[in-house]
Amino acid sequence: MVTALQSTSSVEVDSTLASFEREFGSERRDVSAALEECAANLIPPGWSDLGDAARYAMLGPGKRIRGVLLIAAYRAAGGRGDIAPLAAAVEIVHAYSLVHDDLPCMDDDDLRRGRPTVHRKWDVRTATVAGVAMVPLAVRAALLGAARLDLSSAASGAIVAELMRASGGGGMIGGQLLDLESHAAGFSLTDLERIHRGKTGELIAASVMIGGLAAGARDSQLDALARYGYDIGLAFQIADDVLDVTSTSDRLGKTAGRDAALGKQTYPSLLGVQGALDRASALIDDACESVKTSGLASDRLQQLAKFVILRES
Amino acid sequence: MVTALQSTSSVEVDSTLASFEREFGSERRDVSAALEECAANLIPPGWSDLGDAARYAMLGPGKRIRGVLLIAAYRAAGGRGDIAPLAAAVEIVHAYSLVHDDLPCMDDDDLRRGRPTVHRKWDVRTATVAGVAMVPLAVRAALLGAARLDLSSAASGAIVAELMRASGGGGMIGGQLLDLESHAAGFSLTDLERIHRGKTGELIAASVMIGGLAAGARDSQLDALARYGYDIGLAFQIADDVLDVTSTSDRLGKTAGRDAALGKQTYPSLLGVQGALDRASALIDDACESVKTSGLASDRLQQLAKFVILRES
Numbered sequence: 001m002v003t004a005l006q007s008t009s010s011v012e013v014d015s016t017l018a019s020f021e022r023e024f025g026s027e028r029r030d031v032s033a034a035l036e037e038c039a040a041n042l043i044p045p046g047w048s049d050l051g052d053a054a055r056y057a058m059l060g061p062g063k064r065i066r067g068v069l070l071i072a073a074y075r076a077a078g079g080r081g082d083i084a085p086l087a088a089a090v091e092i093v094h095a096y097s098l099v100h101d102d103l104p105c106m107d108d109d110d111l112r113r114g115r116p117t118v119h120r121k122w123d124v125r126t127a128t129v130a131g132v133a134m135v136p137l138a139v140r141a142a143l144l145g146a147a148r149l150d151l152s153s154a155a156s157g158a159i160v161a162e163l164m165r166a167s168g169g170g171g172m173i174g175g176q177l178l179d180l181e182s183h184a185a186g187f188s189l190t191d192l193e194r195i196h197r198g199k200t201g202e203l204i205a206a207s208v209m210i211g212g213l214a215a216g217a218r219d220s221q222l223d224a225l226a227r228y229g230y231d232i233g234l235a236f237q238i239a240d241d242v243l244d245v246t247s248t249s250d251r252l253g254k255t256a257g258r259d260a261a262l263g264k265q266t267y268p269s270l271l272g273v274q275g276a277l278d279r280a281s282a283l284i285d286d287a288c289e290s291v292k293t294s295g296l297a298s299d300r301l302q303q304l305a306k307f308v309i310l311r312e313s
Numbered sequence: 314m315v316t317a318l319q320s321t322s323s324v325e326v327d328s329t330l331a332s333f334e335r336e337f338g339s340e341r342r343d344v345s346a347a348l349e350e351c352a353a354n355l356i357p358p359g360w361s362d363l364g365d366a367a368r369y370a371m372l373g374p375g376k377r378i379r380g381v382l383l384i385a386a387y388r389a390a391g392g393r394g395d396i397a398p399l400a401a402a403v404e405i406v407h408a409y410s411l412v413h414d415d416l417p418c419m420d421d422d423d424l425r426r427g428r429p430t431v432h433r434k435w436d437v438r439t440a441t442v443a444g445v446a447m448v449p450l451a452v453r454a455a456l457l458g459a460a461r462l463d464l465s466s467a468a469s470g471a472i473v474a475e476l477m478r479a480s481g482g483g484g485m486i487g488g489q490l491l492d493l494e495s496h497a498a499g500f501s502l503t504d505l506e507r508i509h510r511g512k513t514g515e516l517i518a519a520s521v522m523i524g525g526l527a528a529g530a531r532d533s534q535l536d537a538l539a540r541y542g543y544d545i546g547l548a549f550q551i552a553d554d555v556l557d558v559t560s561t562s563d564r565l566g567k568t569a570g571r572d573a574a575l576g577k578q579t580y581p582s583l584l585g586v587q588g589a590l591d592r593a594s595a596l597i598d599d600a601c602e603s604v605k606t607s608g609l610a611s612d613r614l615q616q617l618a619k620f621v622i623l624r625e626s
Contacts, residue, residue, distance in 0.1 A: 100445065105438040125418040128441060132413065135448045136477035143470050143477075153466025157456050160473060164449035164456075 017063070020307055024068050027087075031067030034088035035059055038141045053118050053130035054137065057095045060113045061253070065236075065308070066207040067091045072304055073211030073225055076296040085145030086159065086214055089138045090207045093167045096134035097203070099127055107262070114253035135167060142210075149214060159210050166206035187265045196237040197230060204236065205229030208301075217296070224294030231287035232305045238280040239309045241266040242273055280309045330376070333620055337381050340400075344380035347401035348372055351454045366431050366443035367450065370408045373426045374566070378549075378621070379520040380404045385617055386524030386538055389609040398458030399472065399527055402451045403520045406480050409447035410516070412440055420571065427566035448480060455523075462527060472523050479519035500578045509550040510543060517549065518542030521614075530609070537607030541614065544600035545621045551593040552622045554579040555586055593622045 021028070035058050043051045067087030074083045102109040102117035103124060110120050119127035142163055146156035208225040217225065241259060245268050249256045259266045267276035287305045291298035334341070348371050356364045380400030387396045415422040415430040416437060423433050432440035455476055459469035521538040530538065554572065558581050562569045572579045580589035600618045604611035 100441065103441065105436075105441055123418075128413070128416065128418055132445050132448065135445065136480045139452055139477045140474055143474050147470065151466075153464075153469060156466060157460065157469060161453055161456050164452045167449045 020063060023303060024072075024307075027068045027071045028064045030071065030084040031064040031087045031091060032059075034067075034084035034141075035064075035091055038085070038088050038092065038137065041144075042137050042140055047133075049122060049126050050130050050133060053099075053122050053126050054134055056115075056121065057099045057118055057130065057134065058092055058137075060095070060115060062091075062095075062113055064091055065304075066094050066204060069204065069229075069232075069301075069304055070207040070211040072300045073208035073296075074215045075211075076291070076298055076301050077212045077215035077217035077221060077225075078297070079211070079215030081149045081214075083145070083149070083211065083214060085141055085148060086210055087207075089142035089145060089163060090203065090210065092134050092138035092141060093163060094203060096131045096138070097167075099131040099134070103127060103131075107258070109255055109258065111249065111254050138163065138167070146214070151214060155213055155216070158213050162206045162209050162213065166202040189270055192265060192267065192270060193234065196234050200237040200240075201230045201233030204233035221294050221296055224290045224296065227290040228287045228301065228305070231283045231290070232308050235280040235283040235287070235305075236308045238267045238276050238283075241268055242276050242280075245273060277309075284309055333376060336616060336620075337385075340381045340384045341377045343384065343397040344377040344400045344404060345372075347380075347397035347454075348377075348404055351398070351401050351405065351450065354457075355450050355453055360446075362435060362439050363443050363446060366412075366435050366439050367447055369428075369434065370412045370431055370443065370447065371405055371450075373408070373428060375404075375408075375426055377404055378617075379407050379517060382517065382542075382545075382614075382617055383520040383524040385613045386521035386609075387528045388524075389604070389611055389614050390525045390528035390530035390534060390538075391610070392524070392528030394462045394527075396458070396462070396524065396527060398454055398461060399523055400520075402455035402458060402476060403516065403523065405447050405451035405454055406476060407516060409444045409451070410480075412444040412447070416440060416444075420575070422568055422571065424562065424567050451476065451480070459527070464527060468526055468529070471526050475519045475522050475526065479515040502583050505578060505580065505583060506547065509547050513550040513553075514543045514546030517546035534607050534609055537603045537609065540603040541600045541618070544596045544603070545618045548593040548596040548600070548618075549621045551580045551589050551596070554581055555589050555593075558586060590622075597622055 039055050039058055043054055045051070047054070064087070067084075067090060070087045070090055071083050074086075098112055099118045101107050102112055103119055109117055111117065115121075117127070118130060122130075139160060142160050143156065146159055151159070205226050206229070208229040209222060212222045212225045243252060244256055244259045244266070247256055259269075267279065270276075271279060284305050288298075288302045291301045352368050352371055356367055358364070360367070377400070380397075380403060383400045383403055384396050387399075411425055412431045414420050415425055416432055422430055424430065428434075430440070431443060435443075452473060455473050456469065459472055464472070518539050519542070521542040522535060525535045525538045556565060557569055557572045557579070560569055572582075580592065583589075584592060597618050601611075601615045604614045
């Protein structure tokens with residue numbers, strides 16, 4: 001099996017999904033259970049197709065990396081409560097973004113997480129509407145999560161604001177729009193990093209920041225978490241670009257070779273596969289360094305950072 | 314000039330837009346100024362087309378009825394602070410819903426508030442994304458508004474939850490989807506009321522509820538505001554259906570005769586124009602009764618209720 005970063009990382013980690021499951025399976029299952037609970041409590045039966053589509057998108061298979069990162073950041077900052085509902089909130093935002101990314105007016109993709117995309121299984125209208133409906137769902141999940149932890153008004157507000165900042169046009173959505181223009185001539189590495197900072201980095205950074213905010217982390221620790229989040233977010237996207245070149249649709253659960261087919265500029269197209277992997281490796285080292293020196297209990301965060309680029313799908 | 318409810322209401326009110334402007338111009342201007350402030354503070358320059366489209370949708374001409382209702386409910390419940398940012402939040406949600414309603418996969422309309430719809434001025438992709446980006450903008454506006462009023466954690470949480478409940482699939486979005494199925498055979502008045510309760514009623518009810526919540530209204534007063542909101546929301550939609558039959562595109566600032574063209578069931582199609590107007594009038598009477606008996610200072614709310622169906626566009 002070929003991993004995104006097989007031999008270039010200095011870190012020795014078993015890179016398989018089985019390894020992630022062994023190390024973080026408990027957190028992943030907590031996030032999935034919280035997602036099930038959100039779907040059961042927040043989607044009324046009357047939604048019919050819309051509800052089915054939102055459930056399909058929220059509860060599909062997935063590693064729940066953002067939710068697991070949120071939990072790890074929360075615990076690293078000393079949190080001990082039931083953080084899973086907040087982890088579900090970021091996963092709902094992520095799931096909505098995938099529904100919209102796959103739309104014909106965006107990437108126009110048929111396959112996601114090994115299953116037909118929402119607009120293929122239903123239609124464009126249902127996918128558009130179900131996607132939008134998931135943003136309020138995520139906010140409600142976050143409010144319930146904050147209430148369950150009995151957080152202060154300031155902390156709940158900061159958490160919802162962070163979730164929304166990452167979900168809005170400055171975050172994922174802006175990144176996605178820029179991404180769609182990334183076949184333009186004269187497209188540079190700086191442009192690409194700006195895209196990925198928005199498209200992947202913002203929500204990953206928000207995930208760890210929300211974990212920190214919920215645990216009452218100090219400002220300097222929140223800064224460290226933000227740096228960590230942006231670094232691994234970018235590394236994650238580089239790994240994604242590399243896997244799009246080196247892996248298969250079957251293994252990825254989504255269409256491989258899609259970037260080249262769409263004529264998009266990517267890390268491998270700008271730096272070559274090896275150059276891209278070196279850049280990802282350096283980012284992970286930086287990310288680990290940020291949290292190591294922050295006074296956070298950072299072992300699990302470092303372990304997760306390495307998984308991000310050693311994954312196979 | 315023909316109004317939606319010319320001679321059927323027992324109430325004598327000057328029905329022109331000039332009258333609304335005279336009575337509620339100050340509130341309308343406060344809401345518009347708060348929207349300008351949100352656009353300036355929450356949309357970063359880097360959004361480019363996405364930002365332009367969101368600004369276009371947020372700042373276009375409009376009566377700001379939902380925002381004005383929110384302010385009136387706040388004051389009726391004794392609130393004396395700067396409530397305009399919260400009013401802007403509901404108007405942003407409303408503006409996003411219009412962008413998506415007009416999409417080709419929804420109502421496929423070219424004209425809105427007398428201007429090209431967002432997907433006609435830009436494209437479907439930009440309209441889809443700008444619409445979604447406005448939901449987080451609305452949440453951030455609401456959080457800023459709640460913070461400016463120094464509301465409790467419980468009140469801010471309840472306000473954001475109410476905004477999201479109305480924006481989600483159980484509210485406007487669900488109503489919109491049902492609406493698109495409203496040319497089905499055997500479609501009844503009950504089905505139609507369920508649609509409009511979602512499509513228009515939820516956000517109008519949420520607007521007055523948020524006003525009440527921000528002012529610390531008692532539960533019985535919040536109930537009265539909710540009933541008032543649902544009643545005038547439904548009356549508003551009936552007026553809309555009637556205007557679609559009796560008015561012109563020029564006066565409406567959107568395409569007239571659209572419902573019939575789409576083969577939709579509406580109040581006039583099910584009850585006739587006069588029957589629809591009678592129903593709207595009865596709803597307004599109920600709405601006024603609810604707030605009159607609740608201990609709220611309800612004069613302005615009653616005045617607004619009547620405007621809702623006496624409008625011409």
